[in-house]
Amino acid sequence: MVPALLMTATIAGSLIAWQTGWRINLTESEPLGIYHLVPVHGEVERGALVEFCPPPSVTPTAFPFYMRGVCPGGGMPMFKRVVGVPGDRVHVDMIGVSINGRKLPFSQQMPGSIKFPWVHLPHQLGDFVLGRNEYWIYGNGARPELAVQSFDSRYWGSINAMFSHFKVAE
Secondary structure, rough: OHOOOOOOOHHHHHHHHHHOOEEEEEEOOOOOOOOEEOOOOOOOOOOOEEOOOOOOOOOOOOOOOOOOOOOOOEOOOOOEEEEEEEOOOEHHHHEEEEEEEEEOOOOOOOOOOOOOOOOOOOOOOOOEEOOOOOEEEEOOOOOOOHHOOOOOHHHHOOOOOOOOEEEEEO
C-alpha cells in the first residue's frame, strides 16, 4: 500500500511541477540542473536558456537521437541557449558559426551523428540576418567541448519565437 501511494504522489508531483514550468535537465546540451520556465513576453536576451520546439521538419523518425514528444514534428521540446537575436548577422560554414563576427567555440558542424552514423545531418551554410522574432539557438554543452555534438540551429536554421513554444528559464 505504501509503495503505491508513494508512486502516485511522485507521479502527481512530477505532473504538477511540469505544468508549472519546472524542468530537470539531464541532457548534455546544457548544464545539468533544475530550471523554472516562463512564457516569453517581448524580446529574449542573448544568453538566455530557452525551451522551444524545433521546426516541424525535425522529427524523431528522421533523427533517431531526438526523443518523441509534443512538438509539431513529433519530438520533445529542446533546451538550449540563445546566441543570436533579431538584427544579428550570422555566418555559418562547416568550420563554425560566427555571430556579428565573433566565432562560437566548438561550433563546427558534424557530418553525421556519433551514435547513429547512418544519419546524415543537414547543414546551414551562408550568411543570415536574423529577422523579427528570429533567434539562433546553440547547445553550449554541460562541458564546453560537448557543444560540437549539439543538435541546434547549425542544422535547421533560426527559430521563430512566435511559432515554436518558446519559454525562457529564470
